[in-house]
Amino acid sequence: MSNVDLANNEAKQLNLPQVIRVSDFADRMGVSVAKVVAELMNNGVMATVNEQIDFDTASIIGAEFGFEIVAEPEGEEQRPNTGRVNRDSNLAQTRPPIVAVMGHVDHGKTSLLDSIRESNVAAGESGGITQHIGAYQVTKNKRTITFLDTPGHEAFSALRAHGAKRADVAIIVVAADDGVKPQTKEAIEHAKSAGVSMVVAINKIDKDGADQDRVKQELSEAGLTPDDWGGDTPCVPVSAKTKAGLDKLLDVVLLVADIVDPKADFETLSTGVVIESHLDTGRGPVASLLVQNGTLRPGDWIVAGNTYGKLRSMDNFLGQKIKQATPAMPAVVAGLKDLPAFGDWFEQVQSEKIAKDWFIAQQRKNSTKSLNTAKTMTSTDISKAVVDGRVKELGVIVKADTQGSLESLLNSLELVGNDEVRVKIVSSGLGDITESDINAAVAAHAIVLGFNISINGPVNQLSKRSGVDFKLYKIIYELLDDVRDWLSSLLAPEEIETELAQLKVLGLFKTTKQKVVTGGKVITGKITPGLELKILHAGKQVGEGKLLSLQKDKQAAKEVTEGEECGLEVATAAPIELNDTMVFVKRESRARSL
């Protein structure tokens, strides 16, 4: 308990809304606003009386004042139907599998996606379609498969990481002439942490130097044992160039999908994820949505990311107008007020009013002061992250949006620190902070640092429950500055000793094991009881002690200055002799920085 007095130890219940003004919050608790603002400050939240704080922040601060904060039921109209996929629902039906293609750069992901698309999108339809909308669908054995097809090379790796989360099956592409490479391993990790089933496509088998056995050997070493080697990872040799093996690859994907048996409720309000968005000169904000549950139709109201709107038009991946988009179907929609971001959730709501109310609440929330965003890590948080040893280490998990920024971050982080303190990269990867990042952070006592990525609500909750600290950045230098500050806080403080006075020992009156009563003359400076001292014999230090009391003219004295004689009672075990010098010092510890 900090600056708060509690009448009794029992927590009083207080119902609060999701967002509350600081002054109202103080009012409801019956505590002065100044105290609440101060407590917020103690927790790293700089909020003024009129600013709003979110529920989680209010819960933590409320607890400091002895309240158990309970969420007020929200008005129904405030909350859009979440309609999450409930595979146990009686209404759940099998939906097409969603497939992501992942792997090392240049191993042929784009070529493979293009070849599959060319070979399997009904003839005549694919011609002329050059625009990638983030996903497409193919038909194989009269069944539909949705492929996530991430456009653009720039954010490529991050998109792939997102892809793993959205997919049911991941195709890990490995070039037969190059083998398992760092990004292959990274892709395997992404898929594993997203709990996605994997199929390996050994690509470029048409090339000289293709060596499937070597690839299989390396896959086994990376933890994926091929099924023909007694493991459970199907490996299909393919060539994106000659299209050899593509049929087989799709068959295997369908087999794996049968085991996963992805389901969705087709009848409920639609929910899903934004897979692409751009501003179209004619149509305004245009977004590609991948429906995950329910059925979306033109005219529906949706909320997406930080925006909302009524769907004016809806096209499929071939640019054809459609009347509905069912689960696993990508749809290009116009009508949103603003651009949602890649990876944002969308949810269908029943009316314009719900969408608008939600939007207003969302805006309020975004201007809300919160512990999550305004978080400053304290030295206790940081010390939790230290692995004891000769060198103090700050364990970090680094997540970034692109391979390029991740690499430059990792390189820079390695350079922060010295021979006493350093950063230990527990793990690193692309994409948003996930549950497994938080779990890894718990296991390794690490903190999670994100660059140009985000964290969703449930993972944020998990981080709080598990006591894991994370911080998100948009500027690399700010991240590095923080890390430098945290490492500095781990440096042992510097001991600074200042000489205040010297005294020459002129008489010895009484010596016990722990104490000496002596007389002497102050040569320089001023001495006062309580000072620490060093005892020098012929210029060499023989011990240390503390001045217990002082006497001047047989009277207790508060200080004795240069040129004066005095009696001293010194706590020390050191042998003191006549003519020794006592050097009186002040010792301070001062924080160091890198």
Ligand code: GDP
């Ligand atoms: P990505 O970076 O993984 O998307 O790789 P790309 O699809 O851009 O392919 C990289 C290079 O490999 C390109 O020059 C492709 O033409 C080539 N490539 C891709 N697949 C094959 C294949 O099966 N055989 C051969 N010979 N070349 C391929």
